[in-house]
Structures are given as structure tokens and as C-alpha cells.
Amino acid sequence: MTRLNPENYPQIAAVSHQAGREGDFREMPANLSASVKDALAGTGIRRLYSHQLHAFELARDGKNAVITTPSASGKSLCFNLPVLDALAREGHGRSLYLYPTKALSQDQVRKLQALMLPFARPAIYDGDTPAGQRPQIRKRANIILTNPDMLHMGILPHHGAWRDFFFNLKFVVIDEAHSYRGVFGSHVANVIRRLRRICAIYGSRPQFLLTTATIANPGRLASSLAGLDFELVAMDGSARGERQIVFWNPPVVDKALGIRKSVLAEAAALFADLLRRQARTIVFARTRKSAELIYKYASQQLEASPGLAERIAPYRGGYTPGQRREIEQGLFDGRLLGVASTSALELGIDVGGVDAVISAGFPGTVASLWQQWGRAGRGSGESLAVFVAGLDALDQFFMAHPNQLLERDVESAILDFSSEQIFAGHLLSAAFEAPLDRGDEKFFGPGMIPAMKALEAGGELRQKKGRYLLTRPDFPAAAVSLRSASPDSFTIVEEETGNVLGRVEAERAFVFVHPGAIYLHLGETYQVGLLDLEGRTALVRRVITDFYTQPKKEVLVEIASRTLKRPAGNIGISFGRLLVSEQVTAYQKKLLADNQVLETVPLDLPQQNFPTEGFWLTLPEAIAAAGPRDLAGGLHAAEHGLIALLPLFAMCDRWDIGGLSTEMHWQTGGATIFVYDGHPGGVGISRSGFDRFEELVRDAHRLISCCPCESGCPSCIQSPKCGNLNEPLSKSAAIEILKRMM
Numbered sequence: 210m211t212r213l214n215p216e217n218y219p220q221i222a223a224v225s226h227q228a229g230r231e232g233d234f235r236e237m238p239a240n241l242s243a244s245v246k247d248a249l250a251g252t253g254i255r256r257l258y259s260h261q262l263h264a265f266e267l268a269r270d271g272k273n274a275v276i277t278t279p280s281a282s283g284k285s286l287c288f289n290l291p292v293l294d295a296l297a298r299e300g301h302g303r304s305l306y307l308y309p310t311k312a313l314s315q316d317q318v319r320k321l322q323a324l325m326l327p328f329a330r331p332a333i334y335d336g337d338t339p340a341g342q343r344p345q346i347r348k349r350a351n352i353i354l355t356n357p358d359m360l361h362m363g364i365l366p367h368h369g370a371w372r373d374f375f376f377n378l379k380f381v382v383i384d385e386a387h388s389y390r391g392v393f394g395s396h397v398a399n400v401i402r403r404l405r406r407i408c409a410i411y412g413s414r415p416q417f418l419l420t421t422a423t424i425a426n427p428g429r430l431a432s433s434l435a436g437l438d439f440e441l442v443a444m445d446g447s448a449r450g451e452r453q454i455v456f457w458n459p460p461v462v463d464k465a466l467g468i469r470k471s472v473l474a475e476a477a478a479l480f481a482d483l484l485r486r487q488a489r490t491i492v493f494a495r496t497r498k499s500a501e502l503i504y505k506y507a508s509q510q511l512e513a514s515p516g517l518a519e520r521i522a523p524y525r526g527g528y529t530p531g532q533r534r535e536i537e538q539g540l541f542d543g544r545l546l547g548v549a550s551t552s553a554l555e556l557g558i559d560v561g562g563v564d565a566v567i568s569a570g571f572p573g574t575v576a577s578l579w580q581q582w583g584r585a586g587r588g589s590g591e592s593l594a595v596f597v598a599g600l601d602a603l604d605q606f607f608m609a610h611p612n613q614l615l616e617r618d619v620e621s622a623i624l625d626f627s628s629e630q631i632f633a634g635h636l637l638s639a640a641f642e643a644p645l646d647r648g649d650e651k652f653f654g655p656g657m658i659p660a661m662k663a664l665e666a667g668g669e670l671r672q673k674k675g676r677y678l679l680t681r682p683d684f685p686a687a688a689v690s691l692r693s694a695s696p697d698s699f700t701i702v703e704e705e706t707g708n709v710l711g712r713v714e715a716e717r718a719f720v721f722v723h724p725g726a727i728y729l730h731l732g733e734t735y736q737v738g739l740l741d742l743e744g745r746t747a748l749v750r751r752v753i754t755d756f757y758t759q760p761k762k763e764v765l766v767e768i769a770s771r772t773l774k775r776p777a778g779n780i781g782i783s784f785g786r787l788l789v790s791e792q793v794t795a796y797q798k799k800l801l802a803d804n805q806v807l808e809t810v811p812l813d814l815p816q817q818n819f820p821t822e823g824f825w826l827t828l829p830e831a832i833a834a835a836g837p838r839d840l841a842g843g844l845h846a847a848e849h850g851l852i853a854l855l856p857l858f859a860m861c862d863r864w865d866i867g868g869l870s871t872e873m874h875w876q877t878g879g880a881t882i883f884v885y886d887g888h889p890g891g892v893g894i895s896r897s898g899f900d901r902f903e904e905l906v907r908d909a910h911r912l913i914s915c916c917p918c919e920s921g922c923p924s925c926i927q928s929p930k931c932g933n934l935n936e937p938l939s940k941s942a943a944i945e946i947l948k949r950m951m
Contacts, residue, residue, distance in 0.1 A: 212593060220459060223455075229448075273439045277441070277443050279445060289320070292418075309357070334346050366638070377413065381417050391860070396635070397624075401436070425619050472598065476567050477549075491585070499551075523549050564592060567595045602912060602924055603856070610915070623896075637670070716888075725796060734753065756807055765869075767788040769785065783826070784896060823885025840942065843942025850926060
């Protein structure tokens with residue numbers, strides 16, 4: 210039994226119960242291929258859930274469909290069924306499956322191979338595929354499983370080698386489509402448009418089948434990703450067992466500072482407790498290092514329980530494919546009783562029945578939290594879902610207001626494929642694949658012509674007989690990282706070995722890899738020794754340290770243009786294009802144990818400028834004059850509250866958002882708060898805050914006013930990313946300002 214009794218655990222802040230339900234089953238469709246029907250029966254599937262049948266019928270009618278149902282609801286069958294049925298009837302057809310992770314591709318290949326259908330020839334084509342096998346896969350496989358990066362870099366630019374594949378392409382499947390949001394999603398939306406264009410060149414027009422977790426805007430996301438119309442399958446017919454949902458708040462260890470016991474220690478202790486009760490458990494942590502630490506702490510606590518410590522493992526990126534497969538299989542067949550994982554296991558990898566899920570800290574979105582909890586309790590089995598709160602403002606907001614999580618609509622997945630910083634690189638990549646002309650507007654939209662004229666003016670494209678061609682024989686896709694809004698980036702290199710650890714956008718480099726910065730990678734701690742501005746390289750070395758670094762930066766925001774304005778409560782709110790200037794001037798060393806400042810180190814780095822979009826509000830003179838005495842601290846704390854809760858309206862991370870508050874802005878003429886997209890060009894995140902500002906202000910006021918601390922703490926107004934090092938801040942003034950806004 211996995212239920213937790215609140216009488217035995219004082220850390221439990223609230224408990225809720227989610228009722229179970231029977232599955233809504235339907236008979237196999239009469240027009241389904243007999244060979245596919247028999248293969249499914251061989252794996253124990255003799256009936257379909259209602260949503261699976263609906264998706265099959267839409268696909269058979271030639272419709273593009275997006276399926277949005279919870280974890281473990283059988284979404285894979287929604288696209289495998291029509292793809293396999295079409296292959297059974299027309300042996301020459303091809304299909305392309307896109308996955309955000311390599312692990313998902315491996316999992317899907319296993320499912321397809323388990324059906325043992327002779328006409329289905331699935332194969333993975335990604336960065337791990339040996340070069341010697343690639344020509345045979347291109348020639349023989351009729352279901353290609355890959356990822357957006359390989360499609361962008363390895364397939365579309367070399368489409369001549371894929372002629373037969375594109376000529377016969379019938380289906381494009383995009384699984385876990387909610388993963389494609391923000392900068393990554395904006396890039397992938399361009400890659401999909403390039404894919405559709407190449408298909409048209411070869412005479413094919415594939416159907417698109419998308420699956421997504423439960424999000425607020427599945428239809429809009431699908432259309433934004435592919436540039437097509439979609440039918441929505443949203444009614445979930447899968448069976449679900451009863452679930453106990455527990456809100457777990459670690460005890461306070463320092464009342465004066467509002468510090469609570471570590472979320473990792475609490476999650477590890479509960480993990481060990483459940484394992485002793487033989488409950489199969491997954492713990493989700495936000496970072497790789499956190500997953501490793503939870504595993505380490507739990508192992509230590511299980512040393513007195515014979516055999517248990519050997520039945521748990523950590524799971525994260527950075528392991529070899531073989532190591533990951535071994536852990537997945539161990540969890541599936543029961544050899545492993547528990548896993549401490551990053552979000553890598555949050556997606557649809559089949560790990561069999563799990564009794565309990567512990568979320569160590571809010572994963573960033575409500576949708577992700579429900580996705581994690583959905584990993585437990587397959588079918589009609591009972592399950593336990595625990596949310597262990599950290600010190601973060603969002604975590605504590607939900608501890609104080611659990612219904613705000615349980616009853617809240619999931620967020621919208623936001624992307625903007627036409628973002629200026631992103632769009633240009635993909636137009637150049639498309640021009641490499643085939644010269645562009647006005648007819649390509651049907652793929653890239655009305656913004657294509659102005660963007661191409663700008664590229665022509667910059668000397669990167671030339672026009673010849675109405676067609677746009679590259680001016681030089683380079684490889685544009687190589688300069689476009691799907692994870693970065695900017696083509697300009699710094700490479701992070703380990704000084705001793707020369708190994709490349711990663712890249713960071715040039716606009717963010719001074720924040721994350723300034724000289725002296727502590728940089729985490731794969732659970733290891735590094736310190737930046739040299740930042741080479743000309744060579745665009747950050748040299749780092751491994752260190753063992755008990756402190757972290759926080760940069761101090763000066764921010765200026767200039768309003769370039771205002772595109773929208775509306776009243777909101779007692780104030781007016783505007784949205785438009787902004788020019789942000791940032792200069793990192795120093796950094797602080799802070800102890801990991803208690804955040805104590807060890808020293809402040811000055812830096813001499815150049816100012817950086819980038820265009821973006823955002824919203825801003827200016828307090829009327831009557832409110833500012835009659836308002837709180839500490840206006841600067843109140844504006845700054847209110848800004849932190851708005852930024853802390855904006856991820857509840859757009860699926861993003863706190864680090865994707867920037868802000869500035871000032872008692873007097875030279876353009877607005879008054880006390881002003883700016884909230885903007887932290888990525889060059891913007892991807893639509895702050896627009897969600899503009900559209901739902903009244904809700905955002907209400908929740909920010911509730912967050913700060915209900916926090917039990919006296920003058921502000923990490924759970925309400927202090928921010929881990931504050932460029933002013935959380936100075937000045939005034940909790941009482943922020944409450945008054947937000948109240949007057951309402």
C-alpha cells in the first residue's frame with residue numbers, strides 16, 4: 210500500500226484524491242488490416258480506447274490530427290495503427306517519426322519490432338547511427354525514427370540522397386509535441402516547414418499526426434509547428450486507477466531567513482521510505498546533479514535494508530545508450546525497484562507499472578507535473594503522487610494554495626517561428642536546399658518576402674529571375690543551433706582535456722560563463738578561468754567548491770515600438786518591441802549551505818544589446834505618490850512576483866524571462882515595470898503575460914501577501930537570477946503596489 214497518512218508525516222501540507230475510472234473501450238475497426246489486428250492480439254491488445262479509434266478514423270479519412278491525452282493513455286497506438294495499416298495495404302509508403310530524445314526513438318523501435326510484422330521495417334537514423342549503416346537505412350527502412358536536429362542538419366540539406374523516401378512519404382509523426390516550445394519549438398517549426406517544402410518538391414504531401422501531453426492549446430501548437438490545420442482528439446478513453454496526491458513541504462530550519470530543509474534530502478528520505486514498503490517509485494529532479502544526489506542520499510539510508518540499495522539507480526542524460534537501456538529494462542521487468550531521474554523519464558518511455566512518483570521541486574509547468582504523476586498507476590492500479598516543495602516562490606505558492614495547482618488549467622505551449630533572430634537562419638538553410646521564390650510563402654508565411662529582402666540587402670541572398678539563391682557555397686544549417694535564438698555563441702571548453710562541454714548564446718555568455726563563474730555540467734562543477742571574447746570560447750576547469758556565483762548586472766530597456774495597449778485594472782499596460790542593454794559589472798560568491806556572501810568580485814565586460822519583446826506598465830502619479838514609501842523596493846519585488854508566476858501562463862522557465870523596474874523611466878515619464886523575453890527577438894512568452902495580466906497580478910499579490918515571512922524570502926520576493934543581487938526589495942511595498950494595480 211502506497212498511501213501516506215498525514216498523521217504520520219508533519220511535512221504533509223495537503224492531500225487530495227483523484228478518482229479512478231474504467232476504460233472506454235471500442236471494438237477493433239472492421240476495416241483494419243487483418244495482419245495488423247493479429248499482431249496486436251499477439252501482444253494482448255484486442256480492443257481500442259475510444260480516443261485511439263477516433264485518431265485512426267481521422268487518419269483513414271486523410272486528416273491531420275493532434276492527440277492530447279495524459280501519460281500512459283496509449284498515444285503511440287494512435288499513430289502506429291494508421292501507419293501500419295497503410296503499410297499493410299501499400300507496401301511502398303514511408304513514414305517519418307520525430308522524437309525530442311534518442312531514448313524515445315529506442316523505446317518506439319522496440320514496440321514496433323515486438324509486433325513482428327514483416328512489412329514494417331523501422332530504423333533509427335540519428336547521430337548514434339554508424340555511417341556504414343546509413344545508406345542501407347535510407348534505402349530499405351520504411352519507418353525512419355529521428356530527431357529534429359538530424360532532420361535539420363543531416364537529412365534536409367542532403368535531400369538528394371533521400372529521393373525515394375521523400376517521394377513516397379505518407380505520414381509524419383511528431384511525438385511529445387509539447388516539448389517543442391519557446392526557442393527550441395520556434396526552430397523546429399521552421400524545420401517542419403522546410404520538410405513540407407522538400408516533400409512538395411518531390412511530389413508528396415504527407416499527413417501529420419501529433420501527440421502531446423495535456424496542454425491548454427494543443428490545436429494551436431500543432432498549427433504553429435506544422436503550418437497546417439489539425440483535427441483535435443482530446444477525449445481520453447483510457448482506464449485510470451485511484452491516485453492519492455500529497456503536497457509535502459520540508460520543515461523550516463531557519464525562521465529568520467525563511468530557510469527550509471533541503472528538497473533533495475526530503476525527497477530522498479521519502480524515496481527510501483517507500484522503497485522499504487516495496488513500492489516501485491520514480492523520483493523526478495530538476496537537474497542531473499539533483500538526481501544523482503537523491504540517489505546517493507537514498508542509498509545511504511537503505512544500507513541497513515538488505516538488498517534494497519542495489520535495486521535503485523539514477524537516470525539522466527550523459528549516460529551511454531546501453532546504460533540507459535539497462536536502467537529502463539530493469540525498471541520495466543522489476544529488477545529495479547526505484548529510479549531517481551531527470552525529466553528524461555517524464556516523456557513516454559514505457560517503464561511498466563509504477564506505484565509512486567515523487568516530484569522533487571516544481572518541474573516548471575503544471576503540464577510537466579501532471580505528466581510526471583501520470584507515470585504511476587497504469588490501468589486500474591492505485592498510485593501515489595507527491596510534490597515535495599523547494600524554496601522557490603512557485604513551490605511555496607502551491608503549498609499555500611494547493612487548489613491553485615489542482616484546479617488550474619495547464620499552460621499554453623508558446624512558439625514564434627517567424628521570430629527575426631530565428632527565421633533568417635532557416636530561410637538561408639532552405640535556400641541551400643533549393644532556391645526560394647514567392648511560391649514558398651505557402652510554407653513560410655507572408656513574412657518571408659520582407660525577411661528575404663533583408664537577407665539580400667545584407668549580401669547573404671541574391672535574386673535571379675525571381676528566385677533567391679545563396680551568395681556563397683557554405684552550409685547555413687551548421688550555423689543554426691536549434692536550442693539557441695542567436696547564431697552567435699560561446700563554446701565552453703574544458704581546459705585540461707580540450708573537450709567541448711557545450712555552448713551558450715553570446716547574449717547570455719556574460720551571465721553564465723563570466724570569468725570566475727561556477728558552471729555545472731553533467732553533475733560536475735567547473736569554474737571559468739578565461740573568457741576569450743574574440744575567440745568566442747570559455748575555458749573551464751574542474752573544481753571542488755562549497756560556493757556558487759551570482760552575477761550583478763546593470764540593465765537598461767528602451768521602447769522601440771508599442772504594438773498593443775489596453776487598460777488592466779487601475780493601470781494601462783503596453784506590449785511591443787524593446788531594446789535591452791545589459792552589462793555584467795561584478796559577481797558574488799555565495800555559500801551553498803546558507804547563501805552567505807563570501808565576497809563581491811568586480812568584472813570589466815562590455816555592454817551587450819539585444820532586441821526582444823515584452824510588456825510594461827507605468828503607475829499613474831496618483832498611485833505612485835500615494836503608494837508605499839519604499840517605491841523602488843516595492844517595484845522591484847513586484848517585478849520578481851510577476852516573473853516568478855509567468856511560467857504558469859506560458860510553458861517556460863524563469864530564466865527565459867527578464868525584467869526591469871525603475872522609479873522613473875525616460876520614455877514613460879513615471880514609475881515603470883518591464884517584463885520581457887530573455888531570448889533575442891522574443892518567442893511569445895511575455896505576450897502571454899500581457900494577455901492575462903489581471904490573473905498574473907492577482908496571483909503575484911496572493912503569492913507575496915500570503916508568505917509567512919516578515920520582510921521577504923526566497924519563497925516570495927527574492928529571486929535566484931536577480932541581476933541587482935536582490936537589492937532593494939520591500940515586501941510590504943510590493944503588496945501595496947500589486948493591490949493598487951488590481
